[in-house]
Amino acid sequence: xxxxxxxxxxxxxxxxxxxxxxxxxxxxxxxxxxxxxxxxxxxxxxxxxxxxxxxxxxxxxxxxxxxxxxxxxxxxxxxxxxxxxxxxxxxxxxxxxxxxxxxxxxxxxxxxxxxxxxxxxxxxxxxxxxxxxxxxxxxxxxxxxxxxxxxxxxxxxxxxxxxxxxxxxxxxxxxxxxxxxxxxxxxxxxxxxxxxxxxxxxxxxxxxxxxxxxxxxxxxxxxxxxxxx
Numbered sequence: 001x002x003x004x005x006x007x008x009x010x011x012x013x014x015x016x017x018x019x020x021x022x023x024x025x026x027x028x029x030x031x032x033x034x035x036x037x038x039x040x041x042x043x044x045x046x047x048x049x050x051x052x053x054x055x056x057x058x059x060x061x062x063x064x065x066x067x068x069x070x071x072x073x074x075x076x077x078x079x080x081x082x083x084x085x086x087x088x089x090x091x092x093x094x095x096x097x098x099x100x101x102x103x104x105x106x107x108x109x110x111x112x113x114x115x116x117x118x119x120x121x122x123x124x125x126x127x128x129x130x131x132x133x134x135x136x137x138x139x140x141x142x143x144x145x146x147x148x149x150x151x152x153x154x155x156x157x158x159x160x161x162x163x164x165x166x167x168x169x170x171x172x173x174x175x176x177x178x179x180x181x182x183x184x185x186x187x188x189x190x191x192x193x194x195x196x197x198x199x200x201x202x203x204x205x206x207x208x209x210x211x212x213x214x215x216x217x218x219x220x221x222x223x224x225x226x227x228x229x
Contacts, residue, residue, distance in 0.1 A: 003048040003120055004028040004182075008038040008064070009082065010056055014105075018051065021109050022116075035059030039067065045181050046074055049120055052099075054083035062097055069098035078123040080115060082107075132167040134225070137206065137214065139167055148206060158183070159202040166215065166225030175222040199223055 005022050009015040010033045022029045030047070032038040036058035042050075050068075052061045061081060068074040081099040100119050103112055132139040136149045144160065146153040155163065161183050166174075174182075176192040184190060199215055207213045216226040 002026050002028050004030070004045075005049045005051055005116065006038065006041070006047040007031045007051045008035060008056060008061065009033065009051070009053045011053075017109070018112075021113065025113055027116075033057070035061060035064045039064055042068065042074060045178065046077060049078045049080065049116060049123075051116070052079055052081050054081055065097045065099055076123070078119045080112075080119060132164065134167055134170055135212075135214070137167070139164055146206070148208075148211070151208075153206050155202065155205055158198050159205060162198055162202055163206070163225075166223075170225045173218045173221050173224045179223065195223075 005027045007015055007018050007022070007029060009018065009031070012033070015031050015033065019029045019031050030041070032041060033056075035056035038052075038056075039059060052065060054061045056064070061083075065079055065081065068077055068079070079099045080101045080103060082103055082105060084105045100123070101115055103115060130141050132141070137153075138147045140146075141164070146155055146160065146163065162179070165179070165183050176195040179195050180190065180192060184194075203213055203215050206215075214225055216224045218224055
């Protein structure tokens with residue numbers, strides 16, 4: 001899975017520019033032009049990074065940032081704030097509210113892309129790594145290959161995306177709805193039981209003999225990639 005960036009920006013021309021350039025870099029992108037709309041969406045899915053404008057209709061960016069830092073689900077969410085305010089006091093206020101970085105408009109798109117990469121790398125090295133490796137399992141994003149104990153594991157496209165998503169956040173528990181949104185996409189209206197079918201296929205493909213099954217079922221919650229299980 002490619003890192004997902006949520007852009008919350010009410011200037012349509014700027015949000016379109018950001019979406020175009022981020023997708024060209026390989027990111028998955030969702031765009032919202034109101035703070036309250038973004039807050040509702042963030043209750044359903046947590047992106048890899050939030051690009052947040054300071055001044056927004058419905059709910060200001062600074063207030064949304066403050067609220068996100070108060071919730072356990074989003075307290076570690078990387079946030080870069082965009083603003084026309086260049087005063088040092090305002091930048092300090094944004095950082096104190098919980099923003100990870102701060103960039104003043106107008107800005108250079110290459111600089112912003114570099115800051116996004118740096119922020120993602122600090123927050124979650126797996127989000128930008130070509131090779132994901134846990135225990136004896138290795139996933140190569142460039143070659144789309146998976147190996148375990150030196151043997152190649154052959155996976156279907158959906159099972160590959162599912163494993164990649166799990167390995168990007170080992171130990172984290174994901175509900176079936178979260179897996180559907182992140183692996184299949186929220187526009188695909190399929191039954192949650194489909195997740196169980198593909199998890200079963202992934203388990204059978206990746207586990208042989210006495211090998212540990214790394215995909216753990218969390219009763220009443222969902223699934224987790226937990227190599228110690």
